[in-house]
Amino acid sequence: DVKVTQSSRYLVKRTGEKVFLECVQDMDHENMFWYRQDPGLGLRLIYFSYDVKMKEKGDIPEGYSVSREKKERFSLILESASTNQTSMYLCASSLDRARHFGDGTRLSIL
Amino acid sequence: GNSVTQMEGPVTLSEEAFLTINCTYTATGYPSLFWYVQYPGEGLQLLLKATKADDKGSNKGFEATYRKETTSFHLEKGSVQVSDSAVYFCALSGSYGKLTFGQGTILTVHP
Numbered sequence: 098d099v100k101v102t103q104s105s106r107y108l109v110k111r112t113g114e115k116v117f118l119e120c121v122q123d124m125d126h127e128n129m130f131w132y133r134q135d136p137g138l139g140l141r142l143i144y145f146s147y148d149v150k151m152k153e154k155g156d157i158p159e160g161y162s163v164s165r166e167k168k169e170r171f172s173l174i175l176e177s178a179s180t181n182q183t184s185m186y187l188c189a190s191s192l193d194r195a196r197h198f199g200d201g202t203r204l205s206i207l
Numbered sequence: 208g209n210s211v212t213q214m215e216g217p218v219t220l221s222e223e224a225f226l227t228i229n230c231t232y233t234a235t236g237y238p239s240l241f242w243y244v245q246y247p248g249e250g251l252q253l254l255l256k257a258t259k260a261d262d263k264g265s266n267k268g269f270e271a272t273y274r275k276e277t278t279s280f281h282l283e284k285g286s287v288q289v290s291d292s293a294v295y296f297c298a299l300s301g302s303y304g305k306l307t308f309g310q311g312t313i314l315t316v317h318p
């Protein structure tokens with residue numbers, strides 16, 4: 098089974114902090130994704146990557162950046178956290194069109 | 208652009224009732240269609256998928272048929288269980304594998 102591991106289940110940070118969310122997958126998948134999940138809005142794509150050191154903006158990239166230095170690891174960075182970034186963040190990887198998701202990180206920005 | 212519209216929730220059913228969650232889509236080309244399920248406190252899991260018109264995806268008693276003429280992919284189960292309580296997401300995969308999700312439907316099943 099594919100395993101996608103997110104480093105934290107719950108995280109509380111303060112406004113203005115730089116926040117790192119880490120994601121690791123163990124199936125050698127080329128593709129990795131970061132989504133945020135908000136009630137009534139479903140999942141929205143923040144950034145994705147099709148290869149090491151490669152990144153593409155998704156639908157809502159503002160206020161975020163990403164890093165993919167190794168194939169198995171994809172990091173999401175909140176450059177200066179704001180309260181409207183309080184959300185559930187989901188990482189996923191894929192080989193084909195289906196996604197394999199991690200359990201999510203519930204991030205609160207105070 | 209692509210879009211997915213799901214039935215408004217929440218949906219509340221008694222155990223052994225019949226379930227339908229409606230999903231319609233707008234897309235160019237020939238998308239693949241998916242249903243994902245999210246159990247409390249967990250990430251999303253792929254429930255079933257269909258890659259072309261008239262395909263039927265099925266898993267764990269759930270079924271959905273890719274209907275190109277009505278642009279729909281409704282999720283059905285003949286007899287739900289309490290353990291089916293979760294959030295269900297319809298999604299489509301369009302160009303370059305980009306996945307577009309519906310807003311999710313909360314299902315609660317009572318004993």
